[in-house]
Amino acid sequence: MSEHRRIEAILRLGAVPGYGPARTRLMMEQLAATESALEYLPEYEIVDLLELGLDASQAAAFLDYEPNDLADRLLDAGIHLVTMLDANAPRKLLSGPISPWFFVYGDVSALGNESIGFSGSRDASPEAIEATMQIAAAAVDRGWTVISGGARGIDTAAHQGALDRGGATAILLPQGILGWRSAEMPGDGELVIMSEFQPLDGWSSYRAMQRNKSIVHLSDRLVIPQAGVKGGTMNAAEYALKANHPTWVIDLGPEYEGNRLIARKGARILPWANDPTDLDMLVTAEDILRFGQQSLELPLPEST
Incomplete structure (x- = not known):
């Protein structure tokens, strides 16, 4: 009751x-x-x-x-409410500019772990998908929880990479939790579904932007495998950088113009050559600060 x-x-x-x-x-x-x-x-x-x-x-x-x-x-439906007033509330729910409550399906304690958020293109390249899955798997090996938004492309790759490795992953929905229809995500891991919206709310651009902000604030670091020069991923990156959140963009080559632009805006660069050991620079807060103080830049064109 x-x-x-x-x-x-x-x-x-x-x-x-x-x-x-x-x-x-x-x-x-x-x-x-x-x-x-x-x-x-x-x-x-x-x-x-x-x-x-x-x-x-x-x-x-x-x-x-x-x-x-x-x-x-x-x-x-097995959905429960988690609020900032609860003893088991994730620490990041206790403060910050995000909702102080979520409807949750699954075990929210996974958000008490060190975590990594992903934001990226729905129409991602095979290279970006592969990099995302490998990084998510490597993050699970370090005991991190993977957080993303459940959309096709990068989001789904991040969740699937974590589940394939037997890890925990949280999907933050841009709509009400009763209106979401899940795609099949096989694997031995732990899937948590979360929504900060009223249960029957539909998708909207406002809710998608708010969901992206929550991904930023509930994660310890944000990785962007692929972004367009405009759109939700770019907005999420700009928001994270403005909030001084540890934000990384993958270097997949000069043809990824959105990634280059995010690096230009101040994101740290995660080199990638299908080598999960590249994730070592993200392992601890000390590493984040150390790499964040370095001047890492891609050869970017001048602004027009």
Whole structure:
């Protein structure tokens, strides 16, 4: 019953206009400060909601929303709620500009491991796909969790590379968790599905961009195997670099113009010649800092 009511609280908050991740995080911090539990939120009166920072129209929207059987559907599908208030919450969920809660299918403890995020083209080359799978496998050998977005191309290669090696990989969805239809990903590893959106939300460009930000903040480092000169991967790279997140782009050759542009914007270069030992430079935070201080540059053309 407790989990059902926690989920109902999040569903109701999703119906509140103008109530995004930042305000939800602030509310959860207030609940923690007063030792209140999220599961009691659906029982609050309007005056209690006003004290938590909702205005009158937002409080009315919270109280008027009817989740019907949505919480039951989530629980019946084996989906649970993880929030920053939980003792087992991944450390990166406790702070930062991402959602303080996720709907999760699978064991979220995998996100407590050292991790590596992948962002890349849907229409990736065979070379980029192969590099991605090898890097993901090498990361698993080091005990890292692989995080990506579940799309075709680079994302799927990263997840599959981890599963083939028997490792853990997390798919962050750009839509609601009940609306996603998974592609078959065979392997002996551990697959975790996560969504920070309301369960029936469809795909949108906004949600895809928000999902990419979450991949950045939930990972310890971001690797970009292949990017176009425009699009979601380039946006993710720019966001990660602006946030001073350890960001690496694979050097697959001069014909990969998007990769060259990301390197020009400040990403560190990961040399690649089908040799997983190249990943050694990413093994520890000390290595990240050491390589991040080096001036590693590809022979890039001048801007036009």
